[in-house]
Amino acid sequence: MESPLLLDTLIAWSSSHLALQDQTYELVATANRCVALRSLSTALSSSKSEPEIGLAACLIHCAMESITGDTKQWFGHLVGAYEMIRSVAAVAGTTSLDLSAFSSTVEGRWLLSNFAYHDIMMTVTEDRKPLIIGGEYWNFLEDQDHPDAADTYFGLASEIIYLISEISILNVDMLNSQQALSSHNTIGTHATTIQPSDPFSTTAHNLQRTLQTWTPPTSQSYTLLALANSYRSAALIHLYRTVRRHRPHLTPAVTPQISTQVSEIIAQIRCIPPGCLAESSLLLPLFMAGGEANNPEQIAFLRGRMRSIAEERQFRNVERCLAVLEEVWHFKLLETKADGLNGMIDWKDVLRRRGWILSIT
Numbered sequence: 001m002e003s004p005l006l007l008d009t010l011i012a013w014s015s016s017h018l019a020l021q022d023q024t025y026e027l028v029a030t031a032n033r034c035v036a037l038r039s040l041s042t043a044l045s046s047s048k049s050e051p052e053i054g055l056a057a058c059l060i061h062c063a064m065e066s067i068t069g070d071t072k073q074w075f076g077h078l079v080g081a082y083e084m085i086r087s088v089a090a091v092a093g094t095t096s097l098d099l100s101a102f103s104s105t106v107e108g109r110w111l112l113s114n115f116a117y118h119d120i121m122m123t124v125t126e127d128r129k130p131l132i133i134g135g136e137y138w139n140f141l142e143d144q145d146h147p148d149a150a151d152t153y154f155g156l157a158s159e160i161i162y163l164i165s166e167i168s169i170l171n172v173d174m175l176n177s178q179q180a181l182s183s184h185n186t187i188g189t190h191a192t193t194i195q196p197s198d199p200f201s202t203t204a205h206n207l208q209r210t211l212q213t214w215t216p217p218t219s220q221s222y223t224l225l226a227l228a229n230s231y232r233s234a235a236l237i238h239l240y241r242t243v244r245r246h247r248p249h250l251t252p253a254v255t256p257q258i259s260t261q262v263s264e265i266i267a268q269i270r271c272i273p274p275g276c277l278a279e280s281s282l283l284l285p286l287f288m289a290g291g292e293a294n295n296p297e298q299i300a301f302l303r304g305r306m307r308s309i310a311e312e313r314q315f316r317n318v319e320r321c322l323a324v325l326e327e328v329w330h331f332k333l334l335e336t337k338a339d340g341l342n343g344m345i346d347w348k349d350v351l352r353r354r355g356w357i358l359s360i361t
Contacts, residue, residue: 003050003053004039005039005040005042005054005057006056006057008036009036009039009040009056009057009060009061010060011035012032012033012060012061013063013064015029015033016029016032016033016064016067016068017314020067020314020315020316021314036061037061039057040057040061043057051087051101052105052107052108052111055081055102055115056107056111058078058080058084059077059081059114059115059118061074061077061080062078062081063118063361065077066118066315066317066359066361067315067316067317068316071355071356071357071358072356072357074357075126075359078122078131081118082115082119082132085099085102085112088101088102089101089102097134099112099134099137103140109140112137112138113138113151113152113153113154114153115132115138116132116138116153117138117154119131119132120161120164120165120168121284121359121361122357123164123165123168123169124238125351125357125359125360126357128168129168129172133165136158136159136161136162138158139159139162150221153281154281155224155227155228155231156219156228157216157227157228157232159214160211160231163210163211163214164234164235167207167238167239168238170203171242171245171246174200174246194243194250194253200247201247204239204242208236208239211232211235211239214232216228216232221278223271223272223273223276224278226268226269226271226272226278227278227282229268230265230272230285231284231285233261233262233265233268233285233288233289234261234284234285234289236257236261237261237288237289237291237292240254240257240258240261241258241292258292259292259294261289262289262298263298265285265286266289266302269282269285274305274308274312275312280313282305282309283309283317283318283321283361286309287321287325287347289302290302290303290306290321290325290328291328291346293329294332299329302325303322303325306318306321306322306325307322310322317358317360320356320358320359321360324347324350324351324354324356324358325347327350328345328346328347328350331344332344
């Protein structure tokens with residue numbers, strides 16, 4: 001009640017979620033979202049704006065657009081949240097950010113974790129680096145009395161999230177470099193694994209080794225352990241896809257490793273009961289496994305679990321993710337090549353054709 005901006009934003013969030021379950025709320029939800037956007041605009045132009053409240057409002061709008069199935073606007077709110085952080089935390093004369101203004105409070109730390117979750121998941125579907133780069137800036141659990149506590153968004157996989165961001169940075173660096181072309185002919189075509197034979201391969205090899213040897217923190221929750229291990233497998237798929245993209249001659253080497261991780265994700269997800277809290281963070285591993293699954297039984301399992309989550313939680317971004325995968329699975333089923341592509345269609349091809357910025361949070 002102390003912040004009209006936050007109150008307007010939470011009312012918009014609540015009514016939007018109700019509208020996903022009951023269409024009679026659609027009109028009032030739209031009206032409430034307009035009120036919340038006007039309230040945010042007014043707050044941003046005020047000299048008395050509160051950084052934490054403004055950041056919270058931006059992130060709520062980001063999540064709200066995501067769960068209602070938007071495929072563009074949610075990213076704009078994420079960028080707005082970043083600009084709000086930058087305006088407060090920018091260090092004069094450098095590109096660094098001093099996040100102490102947020103990390104010094106419980107609410108600020110939670111907001112940083114929320115932002116990092118959306119930011120890093122965005123890099124998986126988009127060829128972008130994280131908006132904020134700087135280690136595990138969201139991880140404050142080790143400073144608390146219970147270092148084995150689960151993060152609100154990452155569970156026990158905070159380090160895995162950081163490694164995912166590093167893989168995304170590697171991907172963009174390769175896209176921006178001619179090294180992928182110039183070194184292609186200097187590496188043997190009969191490699192059976194990622195070898196540290198050039199800067200890209202060295203980084204990929206080190207990331208692979210770190211992920212393969214990682215173990216989640218000790219926990220009494222088998223669902224959180226399964227979630228963490230599924231995230232590790234999703235990160236490995238993200239890495240192998242990056243290697244396959246920039247070192248196509250290594251495709252025979254990484255293909256069986258991708259298949260192994262798809263099977264591992266499915267095995268871990270089977271340990272997570274439908275409807276439990278950990279299930280709310282399963283979209284990343286489900287989507288990454290779905291994009292590479294070839295076995296009809298695997299596809300049927302992943303499709304069924306995604307439909308179940310969409311129906312139970314009424315999060316429309318899950319439906320958007322499933323629609324993308326359905327198109328990929330359709331082409332795999334028909335063994336058809338998409339026009340202009342050298343090989344089977346990839347989910348990134350589907351996103352480009354549809355012009356979607358997909359939210360996998």
